[in-house]
Amino acid sequence: MVLQRENPLFQAQQTWPLHQFGSDRHDFIKRPPYQRKTVWERKKQKSLMESFICGLYVPPVVLRSITHETIQKYEVIDGQQRITAIQDYLNDEYSLPNSQQIREIDNRQDRGFAGNSFAELSDDDQAAIEQDCNLTVDILQGISNPTSTEHQQLATQVFWRLQQGESLNTLEENHSKITSPVRNYIVERADDISFDYDEYKSLDHNDDRHPFFSLVNYGNNRLKHLGLLARFLLIEIADGPAYVTGTRVTRLFDCEKGTLNPNEDQTAFRSRREVQRTDEMLDTLHDIFKDTEMMTDDDQVVYFDNEYYIITLYTLIRELQFGNYRFNSGNFREIREFARDFYRRMQNEPVGDDAILRFKSKSQQSADPVAARHWIMMNELWKTEPDIVELDSQRLFTHAQRVAIFLRDDRVCQQCLEEELEALDPDEDESKAKNRARVAWSNWDADHIVMHAEGGDTTIENGQVRCPEHNRSDNVIRSELTD
Numbered sequence: 001m002v003l004q005r006e007n008p009l010f011q012a013q014q015t016w017p018l019h020q021f022g023s024d025r026h027d028f029i030k031r032p033p034y035q036r037k038t039v040w041e042r043k044k045q046k047s048l049m050e051s052f053i054c055g056l057y058v059p060p061v062v063l064r065s066i067t068h069e070t071i072q073k074y075e076v077i078d079g080q081q082r083i084t085a086i087q088d089y090l091n092d093e094y095s096l097p098n099s100q101q102i103r104e105i106d107n108r109q110d111r112g113f114a115g116n117s118f119a120e121l122s123d124d125d126q127a128a129i130e131q132d133c134n135l136t137v138d139i140l141q142g143i144s145n146p147t148s149t150e151h152q153q154l155a156t157q158v159f160w161r162l163q164q165g166e167s168l169n170t171l172e173e174n175h176s177k178i179t180s181p182v183r184n185y186i187v188e189r190a191d192d193i194s195f196d197y198d199e200y201k202s203l204d205h206n207d208d209r210h211p212f213f214s215l216v217n218y219g220n221n222r223l224k225h226l227g228l229l230a231r232f233l234l235i236e237i238a239d240g241p242a243y244v245t246g247t248r249v250t251r252l253f254d255c256e257k258g259t260l261n262p263n264e265d266q267t268a269f270r271s272r273r274e275v276q277r278t279d280e281m282l283d284t285l286h287d288i289f290k291d292t293e294m295m296t297d298d299d300q301v302v303y304f305d306n307e308y309y310i311i312t313l314y315t316l317i318r319e320l321q322f323g324n325y326r327f328n329s330g331n332f333r334e335i336r337e338f339a340r341d342f343y344r345r346m347q348n349e350p351v352g353d354d355a356i357l358r359f360k361s362k363s364q365q366s367a368d369p370v371a372a373r374h375w376i377m378m379n380e381l382w383k384t385e386p387d388i389v390e391l392d393s394q395r396l397f398t399h400a401q402r403v404a405i406f407l408r409d410d411r412v413c414q415q416c417l418e419e420e421l422e423a424l425d426p427d428e429d430e431s432k433a434k435n436r437a438r439v440a441w442s443n444w445d446a447d448h449i450v451m452h453a454e455g456g457d458t459t460i461e462n463g464q465v466r467c468p469e470h471n472r473s474d475n476v477i478r479s480e481l482t483d
């Protein structure tokens with residue numbers, strides 16, 4: 001029985017003389033949306049041209065023939081760097097290497113290749129390069145419609161399979177998932193290059209990039225910016241500190257989080273509450289930190305140089321922004337100065353600075369360290385007595401005390417913990433009991449260990465974390481006692 005293949009891909013192999021690769025000959029899309037941007041060093045470009053002249057093997061390039069508004073173009077699925085190297089040489093941007101191998105050819109055939117740029121060659125030598133040197137091209141046909149999702153996906157699949165040997169890193173893989181609404185949102189907001197689908201060409205700038213990312217001090221590592229925004233979005237989806245590991249980022253790009261749907265259209269996706277809040281937070285972060293006095297020469301915030309610190313600033317500021325606080329631009333300066341001072345403490349040898357030592361020991365990206373860092377930083381912020389008002393002031397304990405108690409008790413209801421420890425299987429770890437006794441910031445009470453009515457002080461030492469159930473049952477017993 002003959003194998004029935006359903007892919008509409010046809011492959012035509014052709015041999016093209018190098019002049020066919022000239023940018024004046026065909027319209028090449030060298031960086032389609034699923035491609036990353038990589039740049040060969042000159043040395044590698046020269047070595048490729050040397051291979052052509054010496055007749056050494058050069059692997060074929062893979063092109064996708066597309067028709068965009070009746071114009072035929074070639075999308076480069078594989079061979080971006082080889083085609084660029086040929087074009088750069090023909091455009092006179094570098095010279096051939098002055099190598100032993102090329103000099104031998106010059107001597108034997110009375111030519112003058114070695115060490116020369118294209119313009120420096122004789123007409124005969126130019127013709128030899130343009131017409132006698134060849135490169136094999138594999139042309140994919142049958143997926144020529146640039147607006148067809150199915151065609152795009154097939155092209156991406158071919159790209160992906162070709163890259164297996166080179167092993168894309170996880171973020172590069174995520175970057176090429178061009179049909180995911182999450183990917184498209186993240187690339188639009190955080191990438192420094194873009195793709196114009198209307199004109200069907202790649203652009204070296206991205207007008208939709210959020211200005212916050214120009215403040216991030218990661219050098220030129222744009223894929224890290226995508227990862228950072230993905231982590232912000234994970235935090236918004238969880239509505240607070242959450243798992244932000246690489247695995248979770250990949251699942252996010254695959255729309256395998258919460259109610260995300262890989263087929264959701266962009267407008268619906270962007271009107272989601274978590275996406276709108278992420279956007280709102282990017283604005284706030286930009287507004288707060290654009291005015292710091294600690295800028296690099298490239299106008300990046302000096303202290304935005306490591307991810308776990310930025311993520312904790314994010315969880316802290318989003319809590320102030322969306323939680324029950326009076327927080328507005330009047331508070332930006334003190335937040336900015338707090339962030340700067342906190343970073344300076346991290347940079348100094350923090351001997352004896354327990355908060356910073358603990359913070360630095362919790363640099364992992366799983367949920368527990370992310371939450372622990374959040375509360376350590378929140379506690380340090382409240383120690384500075386910021387001019388931020390918690391709007392619910394019905395409580396006996398001050399906000400600063402509550403933060404300190406919550407941090408000290410590690411977000412665990414002390415009575416739940418007691419009960420969970422008693423009920424724990426002998427072969428289970430105590431951390432299991434702790435996890436089960438965890439409470440959310442929005443769902444606990446600061447309880448007096450020695451009751452207020454019995455003269456117990458309203459201090460951090462006399463306070464403990466209680467879940468609402470335990471606090472309520474406690475109050476019932478107390479009122480029975482006082483009756």
Ligand SMILES: [Zn+2]
Pocket residue numbers: 413414415416417466467468469470
């Ligand atoms: Zn409890």
